[in-house]
Amino acid sequence: MKPAPFKYIAASSVDHALSLKAEYGDEARFLAGGQSLIPTMNFRLARPAVLIDINGLNDLAGVDRANGESIRVGALARYRDLERDTNFLESCPLFADALPHIAHPQIRNRGTIGGNLSHADPASELPALVVAMEARMRLKSSAREREVAASDFFQGLLTTDIKADEMLLEIAFPAPTPRTGTCFMEIARRRGDFALAGVAAIVTLGEGQRCLKARLALCGVGETPVDASGALRSLIGQPCTGEAIDAAAARVREMIEPSGNVHGSADYQRHIAGILTQRAVGVAFQRAGHGA
Amino acid sequence: MEPDRHDIQLSVNGTSYRRGVESRMLLSDFLRHELLLAGTHVGCEHGVCGACTVLLNGMAVRSCLMLAVQANGHEISTVEDLATPAGELHPVQQAMHDHHGLQCGYCTPGILMTMTAFLKENPQPSEQEVREALSGNLCRCTGYQNIVDAMLAAADTMRAASP
Numbered sequence: 001m002k003p004a005p006f007k008y009i010a011a012s013s014v015d016h017a018l019s020l021k022a023e024y025g026d027e028a029r030f031l032a033g034g035q036s037l038i039p040t041m042n043f044r045l046a047r048p049a050v051l052i053d054i055n056g057l058n059d060l061a062g063v064d065r066a067n068g069e070s071i072r073v074g075a076l077a078r079y080r081d082l083e084r085d086t087n088f089l090e091s092c093p094l095f096a097d098a099l100p101h102i103a104h105p106q107i108r109n110r111g112t113i114g115g116n117l118s119h120a121d122p123a124s125e126l127p128a129l130v131v132a133m134e135a136r137m138r139l140k141s142s143a144r145e146r147e148v149a150a151s152d153f154f155q156g157l158l159t160t161d162i163k164a165d166e167m168l169l170e171i172a173f174p175a176p177t178p179r180t181g182t183c184f185m186e187i188a189r190r191r192g193d194f195a196l197a198g199v200a201a202i203v204t205l206g207e208g209q210r211c212l213k214a215r216l217a218l219c220g221v222g223e224t225p226v227d228a229s230g231a232l233r234s235l236i237g238q239p240c241t242g243e244a245i246d247a248a249a250a251r252v253r254e255m256i257e258p259s260g261n262v263h264g265s266a267d268y269q270r271h272i273a274g275i276l277t278q279r280a281v282g283v284a285f286q287r288a289g290h291g292a
Numbered sequence: 293m294e295p296d297r298h299d300i301q302l303s304v305n306g307t308s309y310r311r312g313v314e315s316r317m318l319l320s321d322f323l324r325h326e327l328l329l330a331g332t333h334v335g336c337e338h339g340v341c342g343a344c345t346v347l348l349n350g351m352a353v354r355s356c357l358m359l360a361v362q363a364n365g366h367e368i369s370t371v372e373d374l375a376t377p378a379g380e381l382h383p384v385q386q387a388m389h390d391h392h393g394l395q396c397g398y399c400t401p402g403i404l405m406t407m408t409a410f411l412k413e414n415p416q417p418s419e420q421e422v423r424e425a426l427s428g429n430l431c432r433c434t435g436y437q438n439i440v441d442a443m444l445a446a447a448d449t450m451r452a453a454s455p
Contacts, residue, residue, distance in 0.1 A: 002337055007296045008315030008361055031362075038357040039338035042318075051315070053362060080351070104428025106342060106406060109351040110358070191427040 002042035010053045014140070017054050018167060022142045024050045025164040031055070032076060032115035035107050060114070060169065063088050070136075070172040075114020083108065092173050093287075094133060094200055097184035098125040104192045114168045117153070120160045120224070123194040127154055127225035129184065130171060132200035132217035138170040139163075147172070154224040179205040179212075181287030183280040186219070187272050189263050195220045196264045199276040203240075203284040211235045216248075216281070221258040221273055228252050232281065240285040248281060249274040300364040304329065305373035313360045320344040322360035323370060331371040331401050335430070342429035345402035346370050352409040371401035374408065383453070384408050387446035388439070395433035403429045407443050415451055419444060 011017035021028055028050035029037060040046040054060065060076035063085060071091045073082070079102055082088055082095055089096040102108055102116075102125055116126045117137070130137075130150040137148045139162060153161050162168060186198030198219040206212035214232035217225055231251035235244050253274040260266035296315040301308065304327060311326055320337070323329045323346070335343035337356045344355040347369040355368075374382035381389065384407055394400045403426065410425040411417070417425070422443045423436070431439065 002318060002356075003316040005293050005296065005314075005316055008298065008359065010361075010364075031359075034357050034359075034362075035339060035354075038318075038359075042338050042356070051359075055362065100424075104342070105410065105425055106345055106352045106354050106428050107339065109348075110353050191424055 002044075003038070004041070004044055004047040006041075006048055007050045008053065009050065010056055012056070014057055014060065014167075014169070015142070017052050017057065018140060018142045018165070020050070020052045021167060022165045024052075028052055030115075030118070030167060032118075033078060033111040034115075035103070035111040036115065036119045036121065054167075065091065069175055071175060072138075073113055073171045073173065075112060075118075075168050075170060077113050079108035079111050079113070082113065091176055092133070093176075094129050094182045094184050094202070097182070098129055098186075098198075098200070101125055101184075101186055101188070101192075101195070101198070107192075113171060117171065118160060118162060118168050120154055120158050121194075122154075122157060122222055122224050123220045125184065125186065125195070125198055125200075125219055128198060128200050128217040128219035130173075131225045131227050132202055132215045132229075133173050134215070135174075136172045137161075137168055138172065139166045140169045141165040141167070145169075151227055157223040177204055179288055181205075181284040181289070183283040183287065185276050185280045185283075187276065193263075197221050197258070197269050197273040197276055199273065199280040201277070201280040201284040203235075203281065203288045205285075205288045209239045209289060210237055211240060211285075214281070216252070216277065218252070218256060218273055221256040221269055226256055228255050228277075231255060231277070235281075240282070245278050245281050245285075249277040252277045298361045298364070300361055302363045302365065303367045305369055311360075315359060315361050317360045318356050319346070319358040319360045319363050319368070320355035322363070323355060323368070326360075329370050329372050333398055333401050335398070335402075340430070341399070341402070342406065343399050343402040345405045345429065347405055347409055350409065350412075352406045369405070371404050374404060382408065383449040384411065384443070384446045387442040387449065391438050391442035391445060393434060393439040393442035394431075399429055399431045399433075403431070403439060407446070411443070411447050411450060415447060417444070417447055422447075 029048040031053045060074040064072040184200045186195035188195045202215040204213040216228045258269035333343040335341035339357045346355045
């Protein structure tokens with residue numbers, strides 16, 4: 001037995017889970033897929049006194065498109081289910097690019113979107129995706145419910161805006177807009193490893209081939225996902241040219257402060273981030289033009 | 293602190309078991325120490341090596357990243373479930389044997405479980421797909437090439453058996 005002792009409680013409903021969290025606060029952790037929490041418990045880096053298992057809460061596992069303005073994904077939706085949900089992937093095509101890069105099949109069979117985002121590992125793909133997509137996080141406690149923009153949700157390394165009595169319940173993605181193209185790309189030394197850098201780009205075209213809106217977010221190059229949409233500001237109102245994209249990539253290299261790691265230096269990460277920006281923005285423009 | 297214990301009931305390889313477990317017992321340790329099914333190997337114990345992969349309701353998962361108490365009410369399959377009681381190897385096992393897909397064999401149970409689930413869902417995989425499916429299982433002996441060859445051969449055998 002690797003983890004330190006704890007009290008295990010299988011929540012029977014969302015209300016039950018929230019009342020337990022209200023009671024135990026920071027002493028308790030929610031157990032979803034467990035693919036990040038259990039390793040840290042096995043290392044005894046995390047020693048929660050109470051584990052609230054939410055795996056039985058099936059009403060948190062679905063994708064809801066009933067409201068035409070947004071696609072609402074339950075926190076307990078597993079990567080595996082999202083990977084196989086063609087309707088969802090059509091609505092949120094960045095996920096079609098990104099999901100295959102997340103760890104390995106065995107991890108994707110268990111890991112959940114809510115667990116990933118609550119864990120807030122800046123090297124992970126999904127935090128960058130939700131920032132690029134301007135998703136909104138629905139947080140709930142026994143006392144209140146609120147929504148937080150993805151850009152305000154991530155506050156630091158492995159740190160989010162979730163309070164001690166709250167749970168991330170649902171993630172709301174804006175419905176896709178016409179003439180929008182997206183692309184996620186990353187470079188990792190081996191399949192399934194955390195990326196040296198990853199880039200999520202979203203481009204919406206207006207009249208002619210001119211860019212109406214552009215979003216860009218990166219993973220793996222800072223303490224939080226990095227919203228680098230500012231680097232694309234000069235593209236707005238312009239047609240997409242190689243020079244404009246090169247200039248945007250140069251700005252991205254200046255904006256980020258990667259730390260470097262055993263797989264690559266900070267300079268190399270910066271270089272990769274620029275290259276990926278060029279490629280991903282180019283592909284997103286192409287896809288927007290083809291109505292994809 | 294008194295040990296936090298729970299009664300669980302689960303099916304492992306088609307047999308139903310009831311046991312009392314401490315909440316912090318990992319599923320991998322439960323299979324090995326409580327049920328004495330030592331075919332599931334324990335390597336890194338933090339979800340990297342894949343040696344402990346078992347099937348949870350037919351899906352490959354890392355048993356070191358699940359608590360035994362979480363398996364309550366579920367169906368688990370381990371490597372002991374692959375060969376027939378008479379000892380006839382599963383096509384994936386036979387192919388590993390034929391293609392020299394193992395040397396020390398420590399990673400093999402995890403690879404067998406990962407790949408039986410994969411081939412069930414993808415009966416006609418490309419070599420690239422096989423390599424990606426194997427990405428979560430570390431082998432330090434073979435260099436993988438023989439494992440990839442074995443899986444492509446196993447896929448052929450299984451398709452021929454149930455076209």
